[in-house]
Amino acid sequence: MKIFGLIAVLVVGALLLSATSDFPDWRDKDSPANKSPVSSFYIEKTEKLTKVPNMVTAVLADYRGYDTMFETVVIFIAGIGIIAVLRNFDGPNSSSIKRENNDEGGGLLARFTCSLILPFIQIFALYVVAHGHHSPGGGFQGGVMLGASYILAALAFGLSKAKDIFSERRTMIFAAVGIFIYVGWGVLCLLFGKEFLNYEALDSILPGDAKMARSHSMLIVEIGVAFTVTAIMFSMYSNLSTRGRLSKGL
Amino acid sequence: MDPIIATFIEENIVPNFNYWIYVILMMIGLYAMITKNNLIKKLIGMAIFQTAIILFYVSVGVKDTANIPIISHHGSEHHQMTDLSSETDSTKEIHNTIDKDKYANPLPHVLMLTAIVVGVSTLGLALAISQKIYKSFGTLEEDEILNKLRPGGHD
Numbered sequence: 001m002k003i004f005g006l007i008a009v010l011v012v013g014a015l016l017l018s019a020t021s022d023f024p025d026w027r028d029k030d031s032p033a034n035k036s037p038v039s040s041f042y043i044e045k046t047e048k049l050t051k052v053p054n055m056v057t058a059v060l061a062d063y064r065g066y067d068t069m070f071e072t073v074v075i076f077i078a079g080i081g082i083i084a085v086l087r088n089f090d091g092p093n094s095s096s097i098k099r100e101n102n103d104e105g106g107g108l109l110a111r112f113t114c115s116l117i118l119p120f121i122q123i124f125a126l127y128v129v130a131h132g133h134h135s136p137g138g139g140f141q142g143g144v145m146l147g148a149s150y151i152l153a154a155l156a157f158g159l160s161k162a163k164d165i166f167s168e169r170r171t172m173i174f175a176a177v178g179i180f181i182y183v184g185w186g187v188l189c190l191l192f193g194k195e196f197l198n199y200e201a202l203d204s205i206l207p208g209d210a211k212m213a214r215s216h217s218m219l220i221v222e223i224g225v226a227f228t229v230t231a232i233m234f235s236m237y238s239n240l241s242t243r244g245r246l247s248k249g250l
Numbered sequence: 251m252d253p254i255i256a257t258f259i260e261e262n263i264v265p266n267f268n269y270w271i272y273v274i275l276m277m278i279g280l281y282a283m284i285t286k287n288n289l290i291k292k293l294i295g296m297a298i299f300q301t302a303i304i305l306f307y308v309s310v311g312v313k314d315t316a317n318i319p320i321i322s323h324h325g326s327e328h329h330q331m332t333d334l335s336s337e338t339d340s341t342k343e344i345h346n347t348i349d350k351d352k353y354a355n356p357l358p359h360v361l362m363l364t365a366i367v368v369g370v371s372t373l374g375l376a377l378a379i380s381q382k383i384y385k386s387f388g389t390l391e392e393d394e395i396l397n398k399l400r401p402g403g404h405d
Contacts, residue, residue: 001285002285005281005284005285006281006285008284009277009280009281009284010277012277012280013273013274013276013277016273016276016277017269017270017273020262020266020269020270020273021262021266023266023269025265025266026265026266026267026268026269026309026312027312027313027314028313028314029313029314029315029316029351031310033310033311033355033357033358034310034311034313034355036357038357039311039355039356039357040350042356042357043319043348043350043353043355043356044347044348044350047321047348053320053321053322053323054319054320054321055319055320055321055353055356056319056320056356056359056360056363059356059357059360060360060363064360067364068364071364071367071368074367074368074371075367075370075371077371078370078371078372078374078375079374081375081378082374082375082378085375085378085379085382086378086381086382134320135320136318136320138363140363140366140367236374239378240374240377240378240381243381243385244381
């Protein structure tokens with residue numbers, strides 16, 4: 001059986017490699033992908049039209065706003081799916097087991113180091129979210145970092161301690177609130193008389209002109225994305241590491 | 251080295267080596283997905299496959315002279331401050347236009363940000379399902395699971 005797999009893989013690989021001679025060279029600035037009018041438009045016009053220097057954030061949150069909205073919904077559905085597949089409500093109650101499992105989590109050194117380093121990780125994550133227009137970053141990246149900081153807390157201090165800060169109920173509320181912020185912001189644009197997610201409609205309630213309204217709206221949308229990603233990352237970890245019991249972590 | 255192989259490498263692999271790396275990585279992932287028996291190893295293969303696609307897209311957006319796709323204003327404000335009196339409308343126009351060869355193609359980056367998110371979601375859900383499979387079958391080997399699913403199979 002393995003030999004057939006190897007033959008198939010080699011044939012497909014040889015076909016793909018024989019096609020590479022027709023592809024444009026690496027670093028070629030005149031390749032079809034780099035010369036296309038779409039990417040040229042994004043490079044030349046995004047800063048003028050949206051006042052956001054980071055083109056990737058501008059395209060992600062503004063021009064492809066629908067795509068990013070449903071991307072957030074995909075993460076939300078994945079989180080709900082993991083809970084639906086794994087979550088186990090039988091077994092001992094998590095509040096009664098909490099007192100017995102004082103041995104979970106890391107040792108003294110790991111706890112001390114993590115308590116020192118966690119505030120800095122969280123502040124940097126919030127910086128990545130808030131400064132995503134002007135430097136590499138955005139809601140997804142910052143949200144993953146913030147979720148990772150809670151995962152680190154669960155690893156160092158034990159899952160029950162982390163659950164005291166970020167309980168399952170709060171996790172799902174955060175995830176839903178993130179999507180609510182994103183979709184609600186799009187509906188607000190509808191109420192102000194423009195298309196869904198056309199942020200220029202909101203210049204009357206945001207400081208600055210219509211272009212600055214797009215920039216500010218991107219920040220709000222990214223905050224919504226960060227809410228959902230943070231919550232779902234932590235929910236994924238806590239469900240996968242305890243087989244859905246949420247009682248005792250790794 | 252054999253001169254034929256040397257010229258082949260010179261003409262075909264060196265200018266296109268990003269495609270060679272992505273094809274090799276993708277085939278490693280495909281081989282793992284097809285032939286491996288363990289479900290977790292299949293998932294690792296899937297992750298390698300996705301990474302190869304991401305590498306392909308990002309390498310397509312590279313330009314020779316380009317930097318990251320974030321417009322930087324270093325020095326331009328200073329320039330405007332000093333030359334405000336002498337600057338005419340035509341030179342201002344030149345300063346305001348953006349040279350698109352100086353910035354990498356942002357579109358593949360955006361598309362791959364999307365792909366990374368989908369990859370994380372599918373991987374998390376797949377790990378959850380394989381945990382559930384392990385709970386009900388006691389194994390993650392594909393042939394043993396099929397054996398137990400068969401009507402005459404022992405459970």
